Amino acid sequence: MIYKASDRRYKNMIYNNIGKSGLKLPAVSLGLWHNFGSVDTFENAKLMVFKAFDLGITHFDLANNYGPIPGSAESTFGKILKEHLQAYRDEMVISTKAGYLMWDGPYGDGSSRKYLISSLDQSLKRMGLDYVDIFYSHRHDPNTPIEETMMALDQIVRSGKALYAGISNYGAEATKESIKILNDLGTPLLIHQHKYSMFARVLEEGTEKVLQKNDVGCIAFSPLAQGILTDKYFKGIPQGSRAEKTTGFLQKEQITNNLLQKAEQLNRIAQMRGQSLAQLALAWVLKNPVVDSVLIGASSSEQIEQNVDMLKNHILSLEEEEQIEKILKD
Secondary structure: OOOOOOOOOOOOOOEEEOOOOOOEEEOEEEEOOOOOOOOOOHHHHHHHHHHHHHOOOOEEEOOOOOOOOOOHHHHHHHHHHHHHHHHHHHHOEEEEEEOOOOOOOOOOOOOOHHHHHHHHHHHHHHHOOOOEEEEEEOOOOOOOOHHHHHHHHHHHHHHOOEEEEEEEOOOHHHHHHHHHHHHHHOOOEEEEEEEOEOOEOHHHHOHHHHHHHHOOEEEEEOOOHHHOOOOOOOOOOOOOOHHHOOOOOOOHHHOOHHHHHHHHHHHHHHHHOOOOHHHHHHHHHHOOOOOOEEEEOOOOHHHHHHHHHHHHHOOOOHHHHHHHHHHHHO
């Protein structure tokens, strides 16, 4: 199969500038956290990447440990790139990260210069790339001075192995400190990747203001609370879902009756808008002015298409926002 991208791929997607940079990201980006590992079907992974690109999703987000097995999502994506997407590399933003456990020994975890640079070298080999567009410190490591981590990001950008520096899972104070250090080094922080959804709003507790004040971009991950903000679990835990898999991060006990009741109420608002609950949840995340892109996961091409269709009706009325807030606070 020879892949040729759709001629209409840029017709309906929205692209937003990230912070005060000239880089634009699609309002919907594709994350390869789940369903792209060595335990998953390669053909399905390939078709999802094709569908995403055909719909204008130019940003593909990975990390060194995505799989399972760790590293295999990058290998899968690298194979798709090599066999089908080489001609489109300059139309794509490819990001990866390092910060969590990747290999044995004292240098395979954390945020040291040693680990970050070694990990990125491995990621580039797995994906068959000379550089990534964005490289993230995946977490704030309390055992590594934040100056060392930011100096590593600066070195990575100056070496040409990444075009932009990012952070993920950093709290407000660590974010503020990271911004100052990188500004002093001359490699401004481009973007913060933060968990954010109707059911996870820590972003609003300080980090949001830091990003706004410093013109740093934000991309939200887990906007559907790993599937709880869909109608998937209304009638129990279906076979093949994230909560049913032993390799997943969503555990059955996390799907509480309280969350399901709220999800069902939110679903009624979505239906009144002519949307799915997932589409409403994505629109809600994008209404936050600090969020430039929402990072979706998917198990099928159809899911990607349905999520992108949200952009046809992504503006919430003040009344809808108030109804949603009441449900979430009750």
